[in-house]
Amino acid sequence: MNKKYTTQMNAAKKGIITNEMLEVARKENINIDELIEKMKRGVIVIPCNKNHASISPEGIGSGLRTKINVNLGISKDSSDFEKEIRKVKKAIEMEAEAIMDLSSFGKTREFRKELVDISSAMIGTVPIYDLVGYYDKDLKDITAKEFLNVVEEHGKNGVDFITIHAGLNKETIKVFKRNKRLNNIVSRGGSLTYLWMQINNKENPYYEYFDELLDICVKYDITLSLGDACRPGSVNDATDASQIKELMVLGELTLRAWEKDVQVIVEGPGHMAIDEIESNMLLEKKLCHGAPFYVLGPIVTDVAPGYDHITSAIGGAIAASKGADFLCYVTPAEHLRLPNEEDMIEGIIAVKIAAHAGDIGKKIKNxxxxxxxxxxxxxxxxxxxxxxxxxxxxxxxxxxxxxxxxxxxxxxxxxxxxxxxxxxxxxxxxxxxxx
Structure with a gap:
């Protein structure tokens, strides 16, 4: 990385045109000055870890094509390393702009490093998934410092963006406890964070040591994807007090990240009725100061297991047309099993349709x-x-x-x-x- 700047956002603020900016401007057919201006304000990000040599940079945010993410990775029940790598190669062949490694068991470091080595797509991770395996001890025994050490490891490995559930602080938990939900906390990373906090009676390490977390992000130019631990897991829980309280905290953390020139994506719902999607896009953009919005679905009905690539594509198209910038795919296997390659293909096709339909709706150039x-x-x-x-x-x-x-x-x-x-x-x- 050019020593004259630390992150892509820092370069934009200094008026430095990076190779990554030039590539994104070419792909999107937009003026480089417009791109830099929006990056300075945080409404466009280019996730690109300085250790990810094989990446083909992509921009996410205001006025750009809606990008898609594919979730992959090994788990205890499905730890076939090579099978997941084959899926990775297929996802790249199908032009997914991002791949999130959700590995939680086995050779997670080896898988992550190979993924970064071969992938032209952006790579994301959820470091808390890796905690137990990395230290080989119970979650309750892991220290706050060790939470950050795993983030550092992922940065060294070349990960471009990380999901961090920093908005689930003690204040958010008070709101959650006062406002009963049908499906509690359905985010895996959010539930693990909640469990650690309750067992140890301590503040969320990612929130308490947020400045130290940002320092790691600056060191490797990691984009921070602020996770929504309180995303609704059913249409009954959408737009409730817990979700909105956490979103307000994420808005505050976004400003703190921008002060240190760390790029930010904000993650969103989740399960949500069609008539609530537009207002949720408006809320996120307002409360989080225009930061790019990354949504899972939204899944618009809870009754279609086996077809949730369709329920999410419906919601994703509406969300993208109303301002969402980044869609996470959902496969037919959602809520049922780890997706196989055919599930993955169907999920990618569905989310690509949703993204393109959304781009037509929000009048993206060409x-x-x-x-x-x-x-x-x-x-x-x-x-x-x-x-x-x-x-x-x-x-x-x-x-x-x-x-x-x-x-x-x-x-x-x-x-x-x-x-x-x-x-x-x-x-x-x-x-x-x-x-």
Missing amino acids: AKEWDYKMSVARQNLDWETMFSLSIYEEKARRYRKESKPEIEDTCTMCGKMCSMRNMNKIMKGEEVDIL
């Missing part, structure tokens, strides 16, 4: 151009172009191949009754033969 080209190809019955423009070309080609029509330029749904085919002929003054 977003509709992709759809325009597809519409032209459909009107021209240009199947090869349709395939090449498809969000997942492999499936589109397979469906066409599995059901061949009698008339080559139609499909087996309509055959000679194809509206595109017949209207093209009529408009050209040609005879139309439907029989």
